[in-house]
Amino acid sequence: MGRVGVDIYPDQVGVGLDEVTSFGKYLGGSPTNVAVAAARHGRSAAVLTRVGDDPLGRFVRRALAGFGVDDRHVRAVPGTATPVTLCEVFPPDDFPLYFYGRDPAPDLLIGADELDEGAIAGAGLFWVTGTGLCREPSRTATLEALRVRGRRGHTVLDLDHRPMFWDSREDARAQAARALPLVTAACGNLDEWEVAVGTRDADEAARRGLDLGLETAVVKQGPEGVLIATAAAVHREPPVPVDVVNGLGAGDAFGGALSHGLLAGWGVAETARFANAAGAIVASRLSCADAMPTTAEVRHLLGEPGREPPPADRGPAGEAP
Template identity: 55%
Template sequence: MTGARPDVVVAGRICIDLYPTVSGVRLEDVPTFSKSIGGSATNVAVAAARHGLAVTILTRTGDDPFGRYAVEELARFGVDTRHVHPVAGIPSVLTFCEMFPPDDFPLYIWRNPTAPDMYLDGDDIPLDEVAAAKVFWATATGLSREPSRAAHFAAWQARGRVPHTVLDLDYRPMFWDGLEQASAAVRPALEHVTVAIGNADECEMAVDERDPDRAADALLSHGVELAIVKRGPRGVLAKTRDQRIEVPPIPVDVVNGLGAGDAFGGALCRGLIEGWPLERTLQFANAAGAIVATRYECSTAMPTGAEVDEFLAARSATTGSGRQR
Protein backbone atom coordinates (compact mmCIF):
# COMPACT_ATOMS: atom_id res chain seq x y z
CA MET A 1 0.00 0.00 0.00
CA THR A 2 3.05 2.26 -0.31
CA GLY A 3 1.95 5.77 -1.26
CA ALA A 4 -1.75 4.98 -0.85
CA ARG A 5 -4.09 6.84 1.46
CA PRO A 6 -4.42 4.73 4.62
CA ASP A 7 -7.78 3.87 6.11
CA VAL A 8 -6.26 3.90 9.58
CA VAL A 9 -3.16 5.54 11.04
CA VAL A 10 -2.17 4.26 14.48
CA ALA A 11 0.45 5.88 16.72
CA GLY A 12 1.90 4.33 19.85
CA ARG A 13 3.49 1.42 21.64
CA ILE A 14 5.23 -1.60 20.20
CA CYS A 15 6.89 -4.43 22.11
CA ILE A 16 7.75 -8.09 21.97
CA ASP A 17 5.31 -10.24 23.93
CA LEU A 18 6.90 -13.27 25.59
CA TYR A 19 3.89 -15.09 26.96
CA PRO A 20 3.73 -18.43 28.77
CA THR A 21 2.45 -21.37 26.78
CA VAL A 22 0.59 -22.66 29.85
CA SER A 23 -1.89 -21.04 32.23
CA GLY A 24 -2.00 -20.99 36.01
CA VAL A 25 1.78 -20.96 36.44
CA ARG A 26 3.96 -18.34 38.14
CA LEU A 27 6.40 -16.60 35.84
CA GLU A 28 9.36 -18.19 37.63
CA ASP A 29 7.90 -21.63 36.91
CA VAL A 30 6.97 -21.14 33.24
CA PRO A 31 8.80 -23.76 31.14
CA THR A 32 8.41 -22.15 27.69
CA PHE A 33 7.25 -18.88 26.15
CA SER A 34 5.74 -17.89 22.83
CA LYS A 35 6.97 -14.81 20.96
CA SER A 36 4.76 -12.29 19.17
CA ILE A 37 4.51 -8.54 18.67
CA GLY A 38 2.39 -6.53 21.07
CA GLY A 39 1.71 -3.18 22.66
CA SER A 40 -1.77 -1.68 22.58
CA ALA A 41 -1.32 0.47 19.48
CA THR A 42 0.41 -2.34 17.60
CA ASN A 43 -2.35 -4.79 18.46
CA VAL A 44 -4.99 -2.33 17.25
CA ALA A 45 -3.08 -1.85 14.00
CA VAL A 46 -2.90 -5.60 13.42
CA ALA A 47 -6.55 -6.05 14.40
CA ALA A 48 -7.66 -3.38 11.93
CA ALA A 49 -5.54 -4.90 9.16
CA ARG A 50 -7.17 -8.28 9.82
CA HIS A 51 -10.47 -6.62 8.88
CA GLY A 52 -9.06 -5.73 5.48
CA LEU A 53 -8.30 -2.10 6.27
CA ALA A 54 -5.21 -0.29 4.96
CA VAL A 55 -3.26 0.49 8.13
CA THR A 56 -0.14 2.56 8.75
CA ILE A 57 1.64 2.52 12.12
CA LEU A 58 3.78 5.28 13.61
CA THR A 59 6.18 3.91 16.20
CA ARG A 60 9.86 3.24 16.89
CA THR A 61 11.74 0.08 17.80
CA GLY A 62 15.12 -0.79 19.22
CA ASP A 63 17.98 -1.16 16.76
CA ASP A 64 18.28 -4.85 17.52
CA PRO A 65 17.01 -8.27 16.38
CA PHE A 66 13.74 -7.83 18.29
CA GLY A 67 13.13 -4.53 16.52
CA ARG A 68 13.74 -6.11 13.13
CA TYR A 69 11.44 -8.98 14.07
CA ALA A 70 8.71 -6.48 15.01
CA VAL A 71 8.89 -4.76 11.63
CA GLU A 72 8.85 -8.08 9.79
CA GLU A 73 5.80 -9.24 11.74
CA LEU A 74 3.92 -6.01 11.13
CA ALA A 75 4.55 -6.39 7.42
CA ARG A 76 3.42 -10.02 7.55
CA PHE A 77 0.12 -8.85 8.99
CA GLY A 78 -0.24 -6.28 6.21
CA VAL A 79 0.55 -3.17 8.28
CA ASP A 80 2.50 -0.42 6.49
CA THR A 81 5.86 0.05 8.26
CA ARG A 82 7.33 2.93 6.20
CA HIS A 83 7.31 5.17 9.25
CA VAL A 84 8.78 2.70 11.74
CA HIS A 85 12.41 3.57 12.52
CA PRO A 86 14.91 2.16 15.03
CA VAL A 87 16.39 4.14 17.92
CA ALA A 88 20.10 3.60 18.45
CA GLY A 89 21.14 2.60 21.95
CA ILE A 90 17.63 1.86 23.27
CA PRO A 91 16.65 -1.84 23.28
CA SER A 92 13.25 -3.03 22.12
CA VAL A 93 10.67 -3.51 24.86
CA LEU A 94 10.00 -7.03 26.16
CA THR A 95 6.70 -7.82 27.86
CA PHE A 96 6.09 -10.93 29.96
CA CYS A 97 2.79 -11.94 31.52
CA GLU A 98 1.28 -14.53 33.80
CA MET A 99 -2.06 -16.14 33.02
CA PHE A 100 -4.48 -16.84 35.81
CA PRO A 101 -7.89 -16.91 34.10
CA PRO A 102 -10.47 -15.57 34.11
CA ASP A 103 -9.32 -12.12 35.23
CA ASP A 104 -5.74 -12.03 36.55
CA PHE A 105 -3.04 -11.41 33.95
CA PRO A 106 -0.08 -9.56 35.55
CA LEU A 107 2.27 -7.81 33.12
CA TYR A 108 6.01 -7.32 33.51
CA ILE A 109 7.33 -4.77 31.02
CA TRP A 110 11.08 -4.37 30.49
CA ARG A 111 11.94 -0.86 29.28
CA ASN A 112 15.61 0.14 29.55
CA PRO A 113 15.67 2.99 30.39
CA THR A 114 12.48 3.79 28.48
CA ALA A 115 10.78 2.59 25.31
CA PRO A 116 11.97 3.40 21.79
CA ASP A 117 8.43 4.51 20.89
CA MET A 118 8.80 7.36 23.41
CA TYR A 119 11.34 8.80 20.92
CA LEU A 120 8.65 9.27 18.25
CA ASP A 121 9.07 12.90 17.20
CA GLY A 122 7.66 15.38 14.74
CA ASP A 123 9.85 14.10 11.91
CA ASP A 124 8.24 10.66 12.30
CA ILE A 125 4.71 11.98 11.73
CA PRO A 126 3.50 12.02 8.10
CA LEU A 127 1.12 14.93 8.65
CA ASP A 128 -0.61 14.56 5.28
CA GLU A 129 -1.41 10.90 5.94
CA VAL A 130 -2.64 11.62 9.46
CA ALA A 131 -4.89 14.36 8.10
CA ALA A 132 -6.25 12.18 5.28
CA ALA A 133 -6.79 8.92 7.21
CA LYS A 134 -10.35 7.81 7.81
CA VAL A 135 -9.35 6.95 11.39
CA PHE A 136 -6.45 8.30 13.41
CA TRP A 137 -5.90 6.20 16.55
CA ALA A 138 -3.59 7.28 19.36
CA THR A 139 -3.15 6.14 22.94
CA ALA A 140 -2.66 8.04 26.18
CA THR A 141 0.59 6.17 26.78
CA GLY A 142 2.11 8.15 23.91
CA LEU A 143 1.66 11.29 26.00
CA SER A 144 3.72 10.01 28.94
CA ARG A 145 7.11 11.26 27.71
CA GLU A 146 8.67 13.74 25.34
CA PRO A 147 9.24 13.94 22.43
CA SER A 148 6.34 11.54 21.84
CA ARG A 149 3.87 13.87 23.58
CA ALA A 150 4.68 16.81 21.33
CA ALA A 151 4.55 14.56 18.25
CA HIS A 152 1.02 13.48 19.14
CA PHE A 153 -0.18 17.03 19.55
CA ALA A 154 1.43 17.96 16.24
CA ALA A 155 -0.50 15.14 14.59
CA TRP A 156 -3.79 16.35 16.11
CA GLN A 157 -3.09 19.91 15.04
CA ALA A 158 -2.48 18.78 11.46
CA ARG A 159 -5.61 16.63 11.40
CA GLY A 160 -8.01 18.99 13.11
CA ARG A 161 -10.96 17.72 15.10
CA VAL A 162 -12.51 15.70 12.31
CA PRO A 163 -14.62 12.54 12.73
CA HIS A 164 -12.95 9.33 13.85
CA THR A 165 -10.04 10.93 15.66
CA VAL A 166 -9.69 8.38 18.46
CA LEU A 167 -7.95 8.51 21.81
CA ASP A 168 -7.58 5.19 23.60
CA LEU A 169 -7.13 6.21 27.23
CA ASP A 170 -4.86 3.16 27.77
CA TYR A 171 -3.69 4.16 31.27
CA ARG A 172 -0.83 2.12 32.72
CA PRO A 173 0.53 3.67 35.94
CA MET A 174 4.02 2.21 35.37
CA PHE A 175 4.55 4.61 32.46
CA TRP A 176 3.77 7.77 34.42
CA ASP A 177 5.21 9.72 37.34
CA GLY A 178 1.90 9.58 39.19
CA LEU A 179 -1.79 9.99 38.40
CA GLU A 180 -1.63 13.79 38.37
CA GLN A 181 0.96 13.80 35.60
CA ALA A 182 -1.20 11.48 33.51
CA SER A 183 -4.34 13.55 34.02
CA ALA A 184 -2.52 16.78 33.18
CA ALA A 185 -1.29 15.33 29.87
CA VAL A 186 -4.48 13.56 28.83
CA ARG A 187 -7.12 16.21 29.52
CA PRO A 188 -5.79 18.69 26.94
CA ALA A 189 -5.72 15.83 24.41
CA LEU A 190 -9.48 15.34 24.84
CA GLU A 191 -9.98 18.74 23.22
CA HIS A 192 -8.53 17.35 19.96
CA VAL A 193 -10.38 14.04 19.55
CA THR A 194 -13.88 12.96 18.59
CA VAL A 195 -13.86 9.43 20.07
CA ALA A 196 -12.59 8.46 23.52
CA ILE A 197 -12.50 4.92 24.83
CA GLY A 198 -11.46 3.51 28.20
CA ASN A 199 -12.30 1.41 31.23
CA ALA A 200 -13.23 2.68 34.70
CA ASP A 201 -9.63 3.26 35.82
CA GLU A 202 -8.79 5.07 32.60
CA CYS A 203 -11.89 7.27 32.77
CA GLU A 204 -11.10 8.17 36.35
CA MET A 205 -7.61 9.22 35.28
CA ALA A 206 -8.96 11.32 32.41
CA VAL A 207 -12.12 12.92 33.85
CA ASP A 208 -12.27 11.98 37.56
CA GLU A 209 -15.25 9.67 37.06
CA ARG A 210 -15.56 5.89 37.46
CA ASP A 211 -19.32 5.54 37.10
CA PRO A 212 -19.87 4.62 33.42
CA ASP A 213 -22.65 7.11 32.71
CA ARG A 214 -20.98 10.00 34.49
CA ALA A 215 -17.65 9.16 32.87
CA ALA A 216 -19.20 9.14 29.40
CA ASP A 217 -20.98 12.43 30.09
CA ALA A 218 -17.72 13.98 31.30
CA LEU A 219 -15.92 12.89 28.14
CA LEU A 220 -18.73 14.35 26.02
CA SER A 221 -18.42 17.62 27.93
CA HIS A 222 -14.90 17.97 26.52
CA GLY A 223 -16.34 17.97 22.99
CA VAL A 224 -15.88 14.26 22.31
CA GLU A 225 -18.64 13.02 19.99
CA LEU A 226 -18.55 9.34 21.00
CA ALA A 227 -17.59 8.13 24.48
CA ILE A 228 -17.11 4.39 25.01
CA VAL A 229 -16.72 2.96 28.49
CA LYS A 230 -15.59 -0.67 28.71
CA ARG A 231 -17.08 -2.34 31.78
CA GLY A 232 -15.41 -5.75 31.70
CA PRO A 233 -17.85 -8.46 32.79
CA ARG A 234 -20.74 -5.99 32.48
CA GLY A 235 -20.21 -5.24 28.80
CA VAL A 236 -19.84 -1.87 27.10
CA LEU A 237 -21.60 1.49 27.39
CA ALA A 238 -21.44 4.09 24.63
CA LYS A 239 -22.88 7.59 24.52
CA THR A 240 -23.22 10.34 21.95
CA ARG A 241 -25.18 13.57 22.30
CA ASP A 242 -28.42 11.75 21.50
CA GLN A 243 -27.78 8.02 22.04
CA ARG A 244 -27.08 5.77 24.98
CA ILE A 245 -26.35 2.16 24.07
CA GLU A 246 -25.41 -0.77 26.26
CA VAL A 247 -24.06 -4.00 24.83
CA PRO A 248 -23.93 -6.94 27.24
CA PRO A 249 -20.86 -9.13 27.69
CA ILE A 250 -20.41 -12.31 25.72
CA PRO A 251 -19.69 -15.28 27.99
CA VAL A 252 -16.58 -17.19 26.89
CA ASP A 253 -13.97 -19.39 28.53
CA VAL A 254 -11.21 -16.83 29.03
CA VAL A 255 -7.64 -17.92 28.31
CA ASN A 256 -5.94 -14.50 28.15
CA GLY A 257 -7.85 -11.24 28.53
CA LEU A 258 -4.96 -8.93 27.62
CA GLY A 259 -5.69 -8.48 23.91
CA ALA A 260 -9.47 -8.26 24.04
CA GLY A 261 -9.62 -4.47 24.27
CA ASP A 262 -7.27 -4.07 21.31
CA ALA A 263 -9.36 -6.47 19.24
CA PHE A 264 -12.35 -4.31 20.17
CA GLY A 265 -10.42 -1.29 18.91
CA GLY A 266 -9.53 -2.77 15.52
CA ALA A 267 -13.12 -3.85 14.98
CA LEU A 268 -14.38 -0.43 16.09
CA CYS A 269 -12.24 1.11 13.34
CA ARG A 270 -14.02 -1.01 10.78
CA GLY A 271 -17.47 -0.09 12.07
CA LEU A 272 -16.64 3.62 12.07
CA ILE A 273 -15.27 3.51 8.52
CA GLU A 274 -18.18 1.45 7.21
CA GLY A 275 -20.65 3.86 8.81
CA TRP A 276 -22.50 1.12 10.65
CA PRO A 277 -25.11 2.00 13.27
CA LEU A 278 -23.48 2.37 16.66
CA GLU A 279 -25.17 -0.66 18.19
CA ARG A 280 -24.00 -2.92 15.37
CA THR A 281 -20.48 -1.52 15.64
CA LEU A 282 -20.34 -2.19 19.38
CA GLN A 283 -21.70 -5.71 19.06
CA PHE A 284 -19.16 -6.50 16.34
CA ALA A 285 -16.29 -5.04 18.37
CA ASN A 286 -17.44 -6.80 21.53
CA ALA A 287 -17.46 -10.10 19.68
CA ALA A 288 -13.95 -9.53 18.33
CA GLY A 289 -12.75 -8.96 21.89
CA ALA A 290 -14.48 -12.09 23.13
CA ILE A 291 -12.79 -14.20 20.46
CA VAL A 292 -9.32 -12.95 21.40
CA ALA A 293 -9.96 -13.59 25.09
CA THR A 294 -10.18 -17.31 24.26
CA ARG A 295 -6.68 -17.37 22.72
CA TYR A 296 -3.19 -17.32 24.21
CA GLU A 297 -1.48 -14.47 22.37
CA CYS A 298 -2.64 -11.00 21.34
CA SER A 299 -1.56 -9.85 17.87
CA THR A 300 -1.66 -13.33 16.38
CA ALA A 301 -5.09 -13.88 17.93
CA MET A 302 -6.84 -11.03 16.14
CA PRO A 303 -9.81 -12.35 14.14
CA THR A 304 -10.84 -11.54 10.60
CA GLY A 305 -14.21 -9.98 9.90
CA ALA A 306 -15.48 -13.33 8.64
CA GLU A 307 -14.53 -14.98 11.93
CA VAL A 308 -16.41 -12.31 13.89
CA ASP A 309 -19.48 -12.68 11.67
CA GLU A 310 -19.48 -16.45 12.16
CA PHE A 311 -19.06 -16.03 15.92
CA LEU A 312 -21.98 -13.60 16.08
CA ALA A 313 -24.18 -15.84 13.99
CA ALA A 314 -23.50 -18.75 16.32
CA ARG A 315 -24.35 -16.62 19.37
CA SER A 316 -27.16 -14.52 17.95
CA ALA A 317 -29.42 -15.28 20.89
CA THR A 318 -26.80 -13.86 23.28
CA THR A 319 -25.71 -10.82 21.31
CA GLY A 320 -29.05 -9.54 20.10
CA SER A 321 -29.93 -7.67 23.26
CA GLY A 322 -28.20 -4.31 22.95
CA ARG A 323 -30.44 -1.72 24.61
CA GLN A 324 -30.93 1.90 23.65
CA ARG A 325 -32.69 4.60 25.59
Protein backbone atom coordinates in the same frame (compact mmCIF):
# COMPACT_ATOMS: atom_id res chain seq x y z
CA MET B 1 0.61 5.92 16.64
CA GLY B 2 2.36 4.66 19.75
CA ARG B 3 3.61 1.64 21.61
CA VAL B 4 5.16 -1.42 20.00
CA GLY B 5 7.16 -4.32 21.35
CA VAL B 6 7.53 -8.05 21.56
CA ASP B 7 5.29 -10.12 23.82
CA ILE B 8 6.92 -13.13 25.47
CA TYR B 9 3.95 -15.11 26.74
CA PRO B 10 4.09 -18.39 28.69
CA ASP B 11 2.91 -21.61 27.15
CA GLN B 12 1.83 -22.77 30.62
CA VAL B 13 -1.36 -21.29 32.06
CA GLY B 14 -2.05 -20.88 35.76
CA VAL B 15 1.57 -20.81 37.00
CA GLY B 16 3.98 -17.98 37.80
CA LEU B 17 6.91 -17.01 35.62
CA ASP B 18 9.24 -18.75 38.06
CA GLU B 19 7.58 -22.06 37.11
CA VAL B 20 7.07 -21.49 33.37
CA THR B 21 9.24 -23.74 31.18
CA SER B 22 8.53 -22.43 27.65
CA PHE B 23 7.33 -19.26 25.97
CA GLY B 24 5.97 -17.98 22.67
CA LYS B 25 7.16 -14.79 20.94
CA TYR B 26 4.53 -12.45 19.48
CA LEU B 27 4.15 -8.94 18.10
CA GLY B 28 2.73 -6.64 20.77
CA GLY B 29 1.99 -3.09 21.91
CA SER B 30 -1.57 -1.83 22.20
CA PRO B 31 -1.87 0.54 19.19
CA THR B 32 0.12 -1.93 17.07
CA ASN B 33 -2.37 -4.66 18.00
CA VAL B 34 -5.22 -2.32 17.05
CA ALA B 35 -3.66 -1.79 13.61
CA VAL B 36 -3.38 -5.57 13.16
CA ALA B 37 -6.99 -6.01 14.27
CA ALA B 38 -8.19 -3.39 11.78
CA ALA B 39 -6.22 -5.06 8.99
CA ARG B 40 -7.94 -8.35 9.81
CA HIS B 41 -11.22 -6.61 8.96
CA GLY B 42 -9.89 -5.59 5.57
CA ARG B 43 -8.77 -2.08 6.48
CA SER B 44 -5.60 -0.54 5.09
CA ALA B 45 -3.57 0.04 8.25
CA ALA B 46 -0.20 1.53 9.18
CA VAL B 47 1.52 2.14 12.50
CA LEU B 48 3.73 5.12 13.38
CA THR B 49 6.21 3.93 15.98
CA ARG B 50 9.88 3.30 16.80
CA VAL B 51 11.87 0.14 17.57
CA GLY B 52 15.39 -0.58 18.74
CA ASP B 53 18.20 -1.13 16.27
CA ASP B 54 18.31 -4.82 17.15
CA PRO B 55 17.04 -8.26 16.06
CA LEU B 56 13.70 -7.80 17.82
CA GLY B 57 13.18 -4.57 15.90
CA ARG B 58 13.66 -6.55 12.70
CA PHE B 59 11.15 -9.11 14.00
CA VAL B 60 8.60 -6.32 14.53
CA ARG B 61 9.00 -5.12 10.95
CA ARG B 62 8.60 -8.63 9.53
CA ALA B 63 5.61 -9.37 11.75
CA LEU B 64 3.84 -6.18 10.68
CA ALA B 65 4.36 -7.05 7.03
CA GLY B 66 3.03 -10.54 7.69
CA PHE B 67 -0.15 -9.10 9.16
CA GLY B 68 -0.59 -6.73 6.22
CA VAL B 69 0.22 -3.59 8.26
CA ASP B 70 2.29 -0.91 6.50
CA ASP B 71 5.61 -0.38 8.29
CA ARG B 72 6.87 2.65 6.36
CA HIS B 73 6.50 4.82 9.50
CA VAL B 74 8.47 2.40 11.72
CA ARG B 75 12.09 3.44 12.32
CA ALA B 76 14.91 2.11 14.44
CA VAL B 77 16.40 4.35 17.14
CA PRO B 78 20.15 3.67 17.60
CA GLY B 79 21.20 2.94 21.16
CA THR B 80 17.79 1.65 22.30
CA ALA B 81 16.32 -1.82 22.69
CA THR B 82 12.99 -2.99 21.32
CA PRO B 83 10.78 -3.37 24.42
CA VAL B 84 9.81 -6.82 25.68
CA THR B 85 6.69 -7.61 27.70
CA LEU B 86 6.19 -10.75 29.76
CA CYS B 87 2.96 -11.79 31.42
CA GLU B 88 1.55 -14.41 33.75
CA VAL B 89 -1.75 -16.04 32.82
CA PHE B 90 -4.21 -16.77 35.61
CA PRO B 91 -7.69 -17.01 34.04
CA PRO B 92 -10.26 -15.63 34.19
CA ASP B 93 -9.15 -12.18 35.34
CA ASP B 94 -5.54 -12.02 36.56
CA PHE B 95 -2.87 -11.31 33.93
CA PRO B 96 0.11 -9.47 35.48
CA LEU B 97 2.34 -7.66 32.98
CA TYR B 98 6.07 -7.05 33.26
CA PHE B 99 7.62 -4.43 30.94
CA TYR B 100 11.31 -4.49 30.00
CA GLY B 101 13.36 -2.19 27.78
CA ARG B 102 11.16 0.89 28.20
CA ASP B 103 13.76 3.19 29.74
CA PRO B 104 13.93 4.76 27.28
CA ALA B 105 11.33 3.14 25.06
CA PRO B 106 11.94 3.85 21.36
CA ASP B 107 8.23 4.60 20.79
CA LEU B 108 8.44 7.40 23.38
CA LEU B 109 11.28 9.02 21.42
CA ILE B 110 9.17 10.06 18.43
CA GLY B 111 9.79 13.76 17.82
CA ALA B 112 7.29 16.28 16.50
CA ASP B 113 9.68 17.10 13.64
CA GLU B 114 9.52 13.47 12.46
CA LEU B 115 5.76 13.37 11.85
CA ASP B 116 4.43 12.64 8.37
CA GLU B 117 1.77 15.33 8.47
CA GLY B 118 0.22 14.32 5.16
CA ALA B 119 -0.32 10.74 6.29
CA ILE B 120 -1.76 11.86 9.64
CA ALA B 121 -4.14 14.40 8.11
CA GLY B 122 -5.20 12.11 5.28
CA ALA B 123 -6.09 8.92 7.16
CA GLY B 124 -9.75 8.01 7.49
CA LEU B 125 -9.08 7.17 11.14
CA PHE B 126 -6.15 8.15 13.37
CA TRP B 127 -5.56 6.30 16.66
CA VAL B 128 -3.34 7.54 19.52
CA THR B 129 -2.88 6.38 23.10
CA GLY B 130 -2.64 7.85 26.55
CA THR B 131 0.73 6.16 27.00
CA GLY B 132 2.09 8.34 24.21
CA LEU B 133 1.47 11.34 26.47
CA CYS B 134 3.47 10.06 29.43
CA ARG B 135 6.96 11.27 28.42
CA GLU B 136 8.73 13.74 26.16
CA PRO B 137 9.33 13.95 23.25
CA SER B 138 6.39 11.62 22.53
CA ARG B 139 4.02 13.86 24.49
CA THR B 140 4.66 16.88 22.32
CA ALA B 141 4.68 14.74 19.17
CA THR B 142 1.32 13.15 20.02
CA LEU B 143 -0.33 16.49 20.75
CA GLU B 144 1.17 17.98 17.61
CA ALA B 145 -0.13 15.05 15.57
CA LEU B 146 -3.60 15.70 16.95
CA ARG B 147 -3.34 19.40 16.06
CA VAL B 148 -2.21 18.48 12.54
CA ARG B 149 -5.10 16.08 12.35
CA GLY B 150 -7.55 18.82 13.29
CA ARG B 151 -10.42 16.39 14.13
CA ARG B 152 -10.63 15.26 10.51
CA GLY B 153 -12.50 12.00 9.96
CA HIS B 154 -12.31 9.82 13.05
CA THR B 155 -9.63 10.64 15.61
CA VAL B 156 -9.54 8.24 18.55
CA LEU B 157 -7.75 8.51 21.89
CA ASP B 158 -7.28 5.13 23.57
CA LEU B 159 -6.99 6.18 27.21
CA ASP B 160 -4.64 3.20 27.74
CA HIS B 161 -3.44 4.12 31.24
CA ARG B 162 -0.40 2.15 32.46
CA PRO B 163 0.47 3.47 35.95
CA MET B 164 4.11 2.33 35.75
CA PHE B 165 4.74 4.73 32.86
CA TRP B 166 3.50 7.83 34.69
CA ASP B 167 4.83 9.97 37.53
CA SER B 168 1.33 10.29 39.00
CA ARG B 169 -2.38 9.93 38.24
CA GLU B 170 -2.64 13.71 38.41
CA ASP B 171 -0.11 14.06 35.60
CA ALA B 172 -2.02 11.51 33.51
CA ARG B 173 -5.28 13.39 34.07
CA ALA B 174 -3.69 16.71 33.12
CA GLN B 175 -2.40 15.28 29.83
CA ALA B 176 -5.72 13.58 29.05
CA ALA B 177 -7.39 16.96 29.54
CA ARG B 178 -5.11 18.39 26.85
CA ALA B 179 -5.80 15.59 24.38
CA LEU B 180 -9.54 14.92 24.77
CA PRO B 181 -10.70 18.20 23.15
CA LEU B 182 -8.57 17.35 20.10
CA VAL B 183 -10.18 13.98 19.29
CA THR B 184 -13.59 12.82 18.10
CA ALA B 185 -13.73 9.61 20.16
CA ALA B 186 -12.21 8.17 23.32
CA CYS B 187 -12.12 4.58 24.49
CA GLY B 188 -11.14 3.09 27.83
CA ASN B 189 -12.14 0.95 30.79
CA LEU B 190 -13.57 2.29 34.04
CA ASP B 191 -10.14 2.77 35.65
CA GLU B 192 -8.90 4.69 32.61
CA TRP B 193 -11.96 6.92 32.47
CA GLU B 194 -11.57 7.65 36.19
CA VAL B 195 -7.99 8.78 35.59
CA ALA B 196 -9.03 10.89 32.60
CA VAL B 197 -12.21 12.58 33.84
CA GLY B 198 -12.45 11.80 37.55
CA THR B 199 -15.32 9.30 37.80
CA ARG B 200 -15.85 5.54 37.59
CA ASP B 201 -19.56 5.91 36.85
CA ALA B 202 -19.90 4.85 33.21
CA ASP B 203 -22.74 7.20 32.32
CA GLU B 204 -21.14 10.17 34.03
CA ALA B 205 -17.74 9.44 32.48
CA ALA B 206 -19.31 9.33 29.01
CA ARG B 207 -21.21 12.58 29.69
CA ARG B 208 -18.04 14.35 30.80
CA GLY B 209 -16.28 13.12 27.67
CA LEU B 210 -19.07 14.42 25.44
CA ASP B 211 -18.97 17.74 27.31
CA LEU B 212 -15.29 18.01 26.33
CA GLY B 213 -16.25 17.78 22.68
CA LEU B 214 -16.18 14.05 21.95
CA GLU B 215 -18.56 12.73 19.34
CA THR B 216 -18.29 9.18 20.73
CA ALA B 217 -17.40 7.99 24.24
CA VAL B 218 -16.72 4.27 24.72
CA VAL B 219 -16.65 2.91 28.28
CA LYS B 220 -15.58 -0.72 28.61
CA GLN B 221 -16.96 -2.33 31.79
CA GLY B 222 -15.55 -5.86 31.71
CA PRO B 223 -18.23 -8.34 32.83
CA GLU B 224 -20.85 -5.58 32.56
CA GLY B 225 -20.23 -5.13 28.82
CA VAL B 226 -19.68 -1.79 27.12
CA LEU B 227 -21.40 1.59 26.99
CA ILE B 228 -21.12 3.70 23.85
CA ALA B 229 -22.52 7.22 24.02
CA THR B 230 -23.01 9.94 21.42
CA ALA B 231 -24.98 13.16 21.62
CA ALA B 232 -27.92 11.31 20.06
CA ALA B 233 -27.88 7.95 21.84
CA VAL B 234 -26.53 5.85 24.70
CA HIS B 235 -26.20 2.13 24.03
CA ARG B 236 -25.35 -0.61 26.53
CA GLU B 237 -24.10 -3.87 25.08
CA PRO B 238 -23.82 -6.98 27.31
CA PRO B 239 -20.67 -9.10 27.15
CA VAL B 240 -20.30 -12.12 24.90
CA PRO B 241 -19.67 -15.18 27.13
CA VAL B 242 -16.48 -17.15 26.37
CA ASP B 243 -14.02 -19.29 28.30
CA VAL B 244 -11.26 -16.78 29.07
CA VAL B 245 -7.65 -17.82 28.46
CA ASN B 246 -5.88 -14.43 28.38
CA GLY B 247 -7.74 -11.12 28.54
CA LEU B 248 -4.77 -8.89 27.67
CA GLY B 249 -5.47 -8.46 23.96
CA ALA B 250 -9.24 -8.22 24.17
CA GLY B 251 -9.30 -4.44 24.38
CA ASP B 252 -7.11 -4.12 21.31
CA ALA B 253 -9.35 -6.47 19.32
CA PHE B 254 -12.24 -4.30 20.48
CA GLY B 255 -10.34 -1.23 19.25
CA GLY B 256 -9.70 -2.64 15.80
CA ALA B 257 -13.33 -3.66 15.47
CA LEU B 258 -14.44 -0.25 16.77
CA SER B 259 -12.28 1.37 14.07
CA HIS B 260 -13.88 -0.86 11.45
CA GLY B 261 -17.37 0.08 12.62
CA LEU B 262 -16.61 3.79 12.72
CA LEU B 263 -15.14 3.73 9.21
CA ALA B 264 -18.09 1.73 7.91
CA GLY B 265 -20.55 4.24 9.37
CA TRP B 266 -22.33 1.69 11.53
CA GLY B 267 -24.63 2.81 14.32
CA VAL B 268 -23.57 2.54 17.96
CA ALA B 269 -25.51 -0.68 18.60
CA GLU B 270 -24.00 -2.55 15.65
CA THR B 271 -20.51 -1.25 16.42
CA ALA B 272 -20.73 -2.21 20.10
CA ARG B 273 -22.02 -5.69 19.32
CA PHE B 274 -19.33 -6.40 16.74
CA ALA B 275 -16.48 -4.97 18.85
CA ASN B 276 -17.60 -6.87 21.96
CA ALA B 277 -17.55 -10.14 20.03
CA ALA B 278 -14.10 -9.41 18.59
CA GLY B 279 -12.76 -8.76 22.09
CA ALA B 280 -14.33 -11.95 23.40
CA ILE B 281 -12.63 -14.05 20.72
CA VAL B 282 -9.18 -12.76 21.68
CA ALA B 283 -9.91 -13.25 25.38
CA SER B 284 -10.40 -16.95 24.56
CA ARG B 285 -6.91 -17.15 22.99
CA LEU B 286 -3.38 -16.85 24.40
CA SER B 287 -1.65 -14.21 22.27
CA CYS B 288 -2.60 -10.68 21.21
CA ALA B 289 -1.70 -9.67 17.63
CA ASP B 290 -1.69 -13.27 16.38
CA ALA B 291 -5.11 -13.82 17.95
CA MET B 292 -6.95 -10.95 16.25
CA PRO B 293 -10.07 -12.34 14.53
CA THR B 294 -11.28 -11.86 10.99
CA THR B 295 -14.67 -10.37 10.24
CA ALA B 296 -15.92 -13.86 9.35
CA GLU B 297 -14.85 -15.21 12.77
CA VAL B 298 -16.68 -12.40 14.55
CA ARG B 299 -19.84 -12.97 12.52
CA HIS B 300 -19.62 -16.70 13.21
CA LEU B 301 -19.48 -16.10 16.98
CA LEU B 302 -22.50 -13.83 16.67
CA GLY B 303 -24.34 -16.54 14.72
CA GLU B 304 -24.49 -14.33 11.64
CA PRO B 305 -22.20 -15.85 8.98
CA GLY B 306 -22.15 -13.64 5.92
CA ARG B 307 -24.32 -10.94 7.49
CA GLU B 308 -23.65 -7.26 6.85
CA PRO B 309 -25.37 -4.44 8.76
CA PRO B 310 -28.61 -3.20 7.12
CA PRO B 311 -28.21 -0.18 4.83
CA ALA B 312 -30.00 2.13 7.27
CA ASP B 313 -27.24 1.45 9.80
CA ARG B 314 -24.37 2.18 7.42
CA GLY B 315 -22.72 5.26 6.01
CA PRO B 316 -20.02 5.76 3.40
CA ALA B 317 -16.99 3.56 3.89
CA GLY B 318 -13.96 5.36 5.31
CA GLU B 319 -10.37 5.29 4.21
CA ALA B 320 -7.29 3.79 5.81
CA PRO B 321 -7.11 3.66 9.60
